[in-house]
Amino acid sequence: MNPIPPSHLLDALNWRYATKQFDPSKKIDEATWQVLEEALVLTPSSYGLQPWLFFVIKTPELRARLRPHSWNQPQITDASHLVVFAIPDKIDVPFMDKYLDRIAEVRGVGLDSLAFYRDMMLKDVITGPRSAWSKEWASRQVYIALGNFMTAAAIVGVDTCPLEGIAPLEYDSILDLTAKGFHTVVACAAGYRSADDKYASSPKVRFEMSDVIQHL
């Protein structure tokens, strides 16, 4: 792996901002989008369990129906791509076993060799302490994916806007997620900023480093 010069990383993170106005005429090309989907898939998660499903909303009619349930934010319809980050309704034994099957397949090992790992997950996420709040735990994992996605997009020069101001239940209904066994957590629009977006040139507001980082 050839590391990228650290200054490039900071350039990208300073360049990114929560894009309010996307240029509807500028689309992310298929090769670049494919990389961003791969980046989503590669997101780290606790136990590697990947308790998520990413819905890429391409149909303009669906985007138009989502917009009124998103404070009418134009990013919903104007951005090149819209990703809805969802969690499964149940983090249960079948879900865990699907993951263990996948480990066995990818690593070419027997399920018996994963018995200890299975037991650890079972007694934490499925029946143990985390089971009481496993949906919230899954939602946190989704936010790792959101963070990874926004950074990855910036790195390759794609603008994003994270969207928490959406009505998850309306999204579930419009996208038929309930029937699929999933629930909306958050969304993110991706594309290219409009030349008219005044926020693009507004100085980025962050607390002083000494206010958010302490060395102990």
Added chain:
Amino acid sequence: MNPIPPSHLLDALNWRYATKQFDPSKKIDEATWQVLEEALVLTPSSYGLQPWLFFVIKTPELRARLRPHSWNQPQITDASHLVVFAIPDKIDVPFMDKYLDRIAEVRGVGLDSLAFYRDMMLKDVITGPRSAWSKEWASRQVYIALGNFMTAAAIVGVDTCPLEGIAPLEYDSILDLTAKGFHTVVACAAGYRSADDKYASSPKVRFEMSDVIQHL
């Protein structure tokens, strides 16, 4: 901004893994670490509110005391750096107003011009729907920072290991966070993988793309 070739991004994301064994002799140099701290500070958050504090634990004695409350994971003591991600105990009016003061300072605008924005945050996060679960909401923001941090680190060739298996209350006590008004959410070790870490060469396990991404 010069975008980085998408293949470089994927190389970095494929290279990264949850490092189990760090090489204790390899330290992140000061310039690279500074960039990673800046990356943390640049993390996006809802409303831009940055409901977090990042504690970089340098003191070996503190690291040794944290380890037993982290399932004795060696990353806690062996990694070059350890970051504890914390949220403020209260997301309240003073916290919000500190942020508004900062916007006014950075953008050179009057607080009166931010009245609408203040009202929107107030009626959501401070007294509105999100106030009932503002600590969990803040924790989710912290996970954006975690996702951003792990991706940023991989981009510059630094290994990380996210650590959810820690005892937050013990961390709060050892690091004296309660007295500072903060609460531990998650941690992340950073440094360089040991040549002995067999997980470094294990094939990465992810569900098939078609199992986690759907196009609608």
